[in-house]
Amino acid sequence: MNEREIIEHIASLGRLESNSDLVKGIGDDCAVVRRDDQRAWLLTLDTLIESVHFDCSFHPAYKLGRKVVSVNVSDIGAMGGTPLFALLSVGMPPDFDQEWFCQFSSGITDACYEYGVLLIGGDTVKSPQGLNFSLTLIGEARLDEVIYRSTAQLGDxxxxxxxxxxxxxxxxxxxxxxxxxxxxxxxxxxxxxxxxxxxxxxxxxxxxxxxxxxxxxxxxxxxxxxxxxxxxxxxxxxxxxxxxxxxxxxxxxxxxxxxxxxxxxxxxxxxxxxxxxxxxxxxxxxxxxxxxxxxxxxxxxxxxxxxxxxxxxxxxxxxxxxxxxxxxxxxxxxxxxxxxx
Ligand SMILES: [Mg+2]
Missing domain, CATH: 3.90.650.10 (PurM-like C-terminal domain)
Known part of the structure; x- marks a missing residue:
């Protein structure tokens, strides 16, 4: 299975209960959930894994922290939305470098501040091997201003x-x-x-x-x-x-x-x-x-x-x-x- 087939398989299981507030589930940059008559929540999550997405030997900790935020914020922007809140999951080996982590955290918080995102929670776990970070982002947009990938028109x-x-x-x-x-x-x-x-x-x-x-x-x-x-x-x-x-x-x-x-x-x-x-x-x-x-x-x-x-x-x-x-x-x-x- 390739990446696309994995996502299509999960989506095809169809065990998701229907919910009248769900506007768009799997298949776009963000999920879209009705917030009220006019507004929508946009929800997305991205993960960065050491040796897959980054190599600490040439990726400064501060810039990596910034990147964890930017790649998620990008998905909110891609739906025409504004990012609001973030939840961060941090997985690190028990012997992690504290100086490295302090710089990484500054990258996270500086980028959150610049994008107008409030870090409101998350999780910290021990990783048996390597570093991994996930960020969940919650954004908003007017329901009629959300832009999907599924609405391109002939001749565009x-x-x-x-x-x-x-x-x-x-x-x-x-x-x-x-x-x-x-x-x-x-x-x-x-x-x-x-x-x-x-x-x-x-x-x-x-x-x-x-x-x-x-x-x-x-x-x-x-x-x-x-x-x-x-x-x-x-x-x-x-x-x-x-x-x-x-x-x-x-x-x-x-x-x-x-x-x-x-x-x-x-x-x-x-x-x-x-x-x-x-x-x-x-x-x-x-x-x-x-x-x-x-x-x-x-x-x-x-x-x-x-x-x-x-x-x-x-x-x-x-x-x-x-x-x-x-x-x-x-x-x-x-x-x-x-x-x-
Ligand atoms: Mg995307």
Missing amino acids: TVWVSGPLGWAAAGLELLQQGKGELGGELEPLFEKHRNPRARVSFGASLGRSGLIHAMMDLSDGLATDLAHLCKASGVGAVFDAELLPGKSLLCQATQHIKKDPVDWAIRGGEDFELLFTASSESESQLLAMAQEFDLRATPVGRITQDLGVRMRRRAANGRLVEEPVSYTGFDHFQEPGKRDGK
Whole structure:
């Protein structure tokens, strides 16, 4: 089973009692629960495990604390919501480094403060091996302003809120012991160690009424756009030339031999927003992104043909389309055994 099949299996068991206050259960960035006639609670949880999500040898404790918060806040922003409360679960070996933990905690509390989140509880447990952290976040939005991934419309423009592939490239450079390169490549390292959630922009998009579907990019454009398309019953085509942030990826390829487009569409942990909107909204969306110092970029469009395709120029100069659905990051999929559907 891959990651998607595991989630589909749990959802298919159907043992969830129906509840008239549940608006959206499994299958989006957050669960949505009716709070009153006008408002909704947004609920989400994310876990970071040592050796899977982070390596303490090149991830400073303070930035890791910040990241635990940001990756969760990102899911609230992806539904157009505002984060409010957090519950933190900490699993650490009995011989944990207290100085390390103090810095990590400062990262957690500083990030909570900056995103306007109140840490209201949690759990602390002994871990037999390695560190692991889970954060549950509770946010809110107006019921009619929640943006789902399942409502993209035919002909919509597909947007991303910022550069793609930077975190994956930064991680790969760090794993290969090239962290001292710094300088111009520092934004790649920072994107892996300390990503910023686009939550204010997401809430603003929700309020704007301009966009049709949205989610955040955690597993790479190839997989996340496929999720959005499948949920919406549509397909999409995007243009490799239009993917933002490629010049810095090209610089990274001077140190690691790799196709920069691979990082951009298959690398995880971008934590940028992926959203769709009518082409008529383009100038308004560009202006809105500018208010948040973001360079939102239209990269493709929603199509009737199912699946996700990437258009790029082949070596002979001709434009070709290749299927790329679900070829991004998956915790349970062996590399090289992607289904490509
Ligand atoms: Mg998400």
